[in-house]
Amino acid sequence: MSALKQIKFDEKGLIPAISQDFKTGEILMFAWMNQESLKLTIKKQQAVYYSRSRQKIWFKGEESGHIQHIKEIFTDCDNDVILLKIEQIGGISCHTGRISCFFQQLDKKNWKIITNMIKNPRDIYG
Amino acid sequence: MSALKQIKFDEKGLIPAISQDFKTGEILMFAWMNQESLKLTIKKQQAVYYSRSRQKIWFKGEESGHIQHIKEIFTDCDNDVILLKIEQIGGISCHTGRISCFFQQLDKKNWKIITNMIKNPRDIYG
Numbered sequence: 001m002s003a004l005k006q007i008k009f010d011e012k013g014l015i016p017a018i019s020q021d022f023k024t025g026e027i028l029m030f031a032w033m034n035q036e037s038l039k040l041t042i043k044k045q046q047a048v049y050y051s052r053s054r055q056k057i058w059f060k061g062e063e064s065g066h067i068q069h070i071k072e073i074f075t076d077c078d079n080d081v082i083l084l085k086i087e088q089i090g091g092i093s094c095h096t097g098r099i100s101c102f103f104q105q106l107d108k109k110n111w112k113i114i115t116n117m118i119k120n121p122r123d124i125y126g
Numbered sequence: 127m128s129a130l131k132q133i134k135f136d137e138k139g140l141i142p143a144i145s146q147d148f149k150t151g152e153i154l155m156f157a158w159m160n161q162e163s164l165k166l167t168i169k170k171q172q173a174v175y176y177s178r179s180r181q182k183i184w185f186k187g188e189e190s191g192h193i194q195h196i197k198e199i200f201t202d203c204d205n206d207v208i209l210l211k212i213e214q215i216g217g218i219s220c221h222t223g224r225i226s227c228f229f230q231q232l233d234k235k236n237w238k239i240i241t242n243m244i245k246n247p248r249d250i251y252g
Contacts, residue, residue, distance in 0.1 A: 002235045025151025030207040073232040077220050081156040083228045102209045106199040109128045
């Protein structure tokens with residue numbers, strides 16, 4: 001796939017990937033991809049990451065159903081970060097049951113949880 | 127600084143940091159921070175990164191004047207990514223002279239440049 005030639009993976013063969021809601025602009029997740037997962041993302045037009053903890057390809061939504069449909073794919077000036085503009089199925093991207101993973105905001109000296117769970121993870125993965 | 131205790135830096139002592147325009151929601155940059163740069167970011171309320179290539183603290187805008195004033199700081203569900211909502215001074219975050227670093231969009235098999243330079247880098251850094 002010729003588009004992949006330009007992309008620079010790190011010494012572990014990975015590249016950071018940011019997912020952003022294509023309508024609201026909200027940043028939903030940060031994850032990693034390897035070459036195979038980026039290829040699959042482009043081919044299937046849905047987000048496919050690489051799970052560093054499980055050390056395998058991770059089809060986002062494979063357990064939860066919270067698939068991310070690709071609207072647009074970008075890379076940055078150094079070709080070493082991927083940005084996915086996506087439609088989040090189910091309106092939940094985070095494994096905690098929230099819209100976005102970025103739900104902890106710094107308030108002076110502490111991180112405050114600023115969004116509620118939409119769904120209990122037990123009901124998503126249980 | 128107690129807020130830093132919760133944050134997980136990687137095996138190199140770094141954490142990914144995304145900067146996003148606080149008004150438009152546009153994703154501007156992806157960079158890295160170490161503990162010192164995150165501490166400085168919070169203290170000075172302007173983005174301070176860690177340059178992996180130059181292996182030193184990087185006060186964003188120190189050469190270009192394109193400082194990023196902090197509006198809000200977030201971390202994610204795993205406490206291992208930082209999101210900065212910022213005001214971009216000069217309206218240019220990218221070293222190529224563009225608003226955002228994410229100016230290459232995948233169009234079938236090729237990456238197409240979709241935004242123009244606002245200012246020539248020679249005039250920014252020259």
